[in-house]
Amino acid sequence: MVSKLEKARQDPSSMKGKILAAARKVFGEYGYHGTTTRMIAKAVGIDISTLYYHWGEKRDLYESVIMDLNEEIRQKLLEIENKVKGKSLATRLEIAIDVMCDYLFSNPEVSNFILFLYFGKTRGDSSLNFKVSEYISNIAIAMGLALDKKYIPVKAKASVIAVWNSVLNFISGEDFFRPMLDIDHDEYIVVVKDTLKFILIPAFTQKQS
């Protein structure tokens, strides 16, 4: 299982890699139940049984996508953490918003996929763990909202969740929200970043209430 994933990550041009990438996109668009194995196979351009040959069950593939995303996001957060070291809180927030937006706008299926995990139940369930909790704590510390790794205030965590969600929503909901604003894609990116900063920075830089 894990070895398959490793192989796919290491060589994205391999068949396993191509399948993983396609699966991520289709699952991200239609959710677990909305996606059929035939849709994924078609996206890769292979026969359905070739897909099964490489990956086995649908659920297996789905869980692999989750693990893959977990790793990718972890990397991204590390990258941000390094970039913001030593900056002021306002600057840290700005950088974090910019980097995260750029990454997610380039990979819109990522935020879509994550939102499906949050809000959609999956029949036959079996709680797949997407490691948000870990991320949230790391972000809270990187942003300087918490000092002690052992104890992060509820307020800090909740705030980070709110921010994190706002980003995901704007990216995944572009098709829905952009027509309402009547602007094009590039303008949308700018508006999203500005809006996030407009809302978030005052909240965190104000005097403690």
Added chain:
Amino acid sequence: MVSKLEKARQDPSSMKGKILAAARKVFGEYGYHGTTTRMIAKAVGIDISTLYYHWGEKRDLYESVIMDLNEEIRQKLLEIENKVKGKSLATRLEIAIDVMCDYLFSNPEVSNFILFLYFGKTRGDSSLNFKVSEYISNIAIAMGLALDKKYIPVKAKASVIAVWNSVLNFISGEDFFRPMLDIDHDEYIVVVKDTLKFILIPAFTQKQS
């Protein structure tokens, strides 16, 4: 079609009403594709063909739920609009957050359903229009972020969208986020309201940047 819906809305204890309520919940939890007509029938406690007898196709039922929610939310926003008249901006925001949170926490399937509409594509699609655009404009005006009904600034709309989404996310994502905060349901409600106010009010009450 519409007459069926009207009947169901008028008499929630009728079979049509019970079906509509159950459908809303199940669709909200599992999304369109994740929901089977049999699941809905079972939730009502009737045979599947009885369901078809009353509502016809699955898609029909789904669209009825959307129309039903549209109406319900429109009412809720009117209610808020009346409550906040004449108050200060900060107070308007507080009241809006409180009322909206109370409503959605009491009907969690609502926010779930809406989020599915935003982010999930539905195979066979055919754009169902959920009238968010209308809501957003109304809220912007009610909150005093825009003066002219004809022209609402992009910034105002985008801000309202961000707020609106934050609320939905916290409610729908309770199962996901609450364990991270390690608090119980009642505390969660308080934290959500506080966090939303903490983040949003400073943004909108600060001096114009």
Added chain:
DNA sequence: TATTTTATCCATCAAATGTTGGAAGCGGTG
């Protein structure tokens, strides 16, 4: 009571969907 309408369920169908077996192609190795 007789008849018609309404509502419910059982059994079933056809299509979609997850999944598998086996044949065929293809590259390398003896």
Added chain:
DNA sequence: CACCGCTTCCAACATTTGATGGATAAAATA
């Protein structure tokens, strides 16, 4: 060439799922 492992596809199967027909009961109507 003959053999072998790897990959791919065609065909098929079992289950799930959307949807329907017809029998049956309950309620309304005459």
